[in-house]
Amino acid sequence: MARAKIALIGAGMIGGTLAHICAREALGDVILFDIAEGTPQGKGLDIAEATAVFGQDVALKGANDYADIAGADVCIVTAGVPRKPGMSRDDLIGINLKVMKAVGEGIAKHAPEAFVICITNPLDAMVWALQKFSGLPKEKVVGMAGVLDSARFAYFLAEKTGVSVQDIHAWTLGGHGDDMVPMVRHSTIGGLPLPDAVKAGFLSQADLDAIVERTRKGGGEIVALLKTGSAFYAPAESAIAMAKSYLLDQKRVLPCAVWVSGEYGLSDLYVGVPALIGASGVEKVVEFTTDESEKAMLAKSVDSVKGLIEACKQQDPSLA
Numbered sequence: 001m002a003r004a005k006i007a008l009i010g011a012g013m014i015g016g017t018l019a020h021i022c023a024r025e026a027l028g029d030v031i032l033f034d035i036a037e038g039t040p041q042g043k044g045l046d047i048a049e050a051t052a053v054f055g056q057d058v059a060l061k062g063a064n065d066y067a068d069i070a071g072a073d074v075c076i077v078t079a080g081v082p083r084k085p086g087m088s089r090d091d092l093i094g095i096n097l098k099v100m101k102a103v104g105e106g107i108a109k110h111a112p113e114a115f116v117i118c119i120t121n122p123l124d125a126m127v128w129a130l131q132k133f134s135g136l137p138k139e140k141v142v143g144m145a146g147v148l149d150s151a152r153f154a155y156f157l158a159e160k161t162g163v164s165v166q167d168i169h170a171w172t173l174g175g176h177g178d179d180m181v182p183m184v185r186h187s188t189i190g191g192l193p194l195p196d197a198v199k200a201g202f203l204s205q206a207d208l209d210a211i212v213e214r215t216r217k218g219g220g221e222i223v224a225l226l227k228t229g230s231a232f233y234a235p236a237e238s239a240i241a242m243a244k245s246y247l248l249d250q251k252r253v254l255p256c257a258v259w260v261s262g263e264y265g266l267s268d269l270y271v272g273v274p275a276l277i278g279a280s281g282v283e284k285v286v287e288f289t290t291d292e293s294e295k296a297m298l299a300k301s302v303d304s305v306k307g308l309i310e311a312c313k314q315q316d317p318s319l320a
């Protein structure tokens, strides 16, 4: 079988990391696309030279022309700008919405059959705009945030309790902002829902509350440390998990920003929910039971996403 073709739109910190993982895992041949001349070519060549060390026969190519993404099976979009300390993700709309227009049109023209994973922030609004600008089927355009948010939640729980990250399953719902909803009742340590894990003495309620808060602000914590940009290793790994589920038809259930049509009482927007990803793209949305407090938190998070979508429509009336 021919190798898959993976187009990385944006060859910055996350794009370069994605290319490295794609090559090491031989997920497919990689096109690194960027508007910056030399950056995608340089990163592509650097990683291509590394393939002779780790022994994978994959091709990597840098490009500044959308024609090079032709026929891509997967496009992972990180084009745009990241935030710096003192900024919120929402402050990026002005620049990144314009980038999504160019990227959406490029993908529509050259890779309309691709499964598209958007990472650019503010995530829920940018994936919504990317789907509109590209006109690709909604089940083939998804946003990466929940895999990252729930990975942070799981890691903090593992760090606090000493239990292997492999036996912690954490879930978050909602938009990728500080009011995201870590799902305490549905997340488990060794199979125990977190309230039971507290009763069993794995961690205290105060520890759990602090971890929920730290998860919500996890992106900002890294921005404050790095000072020049935002997280890139964990975001890249998270998008790779989604790409693999599509390419290998793994049918994993992963928290992703997907188009909702009635699930959780929501419709006509992109928001983070558990989604089954297989060869057809988003094949199913999994609906957790939600109690009154979870419903209220989700509603607040969704309101933030709706506000961002309104801001996009005001900036670009073609989206209205």
Ligand SMILES: NC(=O)C1=CN([C@@H]2O[C@H](COP(=O)(O)OP(=O)(O)OC[C@H]3O[C@@H](n4cnc5c(N)ncnc54)[C@H](O)[C@@H]3O)[C@@H](O)[C@H]2O)C=CC1
Binding pocket: 009, 010, 011, 012, 013, 014, 015, 033, 034, 035, 036, 039, 078, 079, 080, 081, 082, 083, 092, 096, 099, 102, 103, 118, 119, 120, 121, 122, 123, 144, 145, 148, 176, 229, 230, 231, 232, 235
């Ligand atoms: N959804 C999530 O969970 C996360 C989202 N992000 C977001 O991902 C985005 C990328 O982050 P990084 O890779 O760290 O940024 P970066 O600045 O290292 O890379 C962005 C790249 O996009 C390129 N670019 C800018 N305009 C472009 C255009 N019109 N067409 C093609 N390429 C273009 C730039 O030249 C640059 O190489 C940011 O918006 C950031 O906020 C970052 C972490 C997590």
Ligand SMILES: O=C([O-])CC(=O)C(=O)O
Binding pocket: 082, 083, 089, 121, 148, 176, 218, 219, 220, 222, 223, 230, 231
């Ligand atoms: O916080 C940021 O700006 C980048 C991001 O979305 C994350 O790391 O969760």
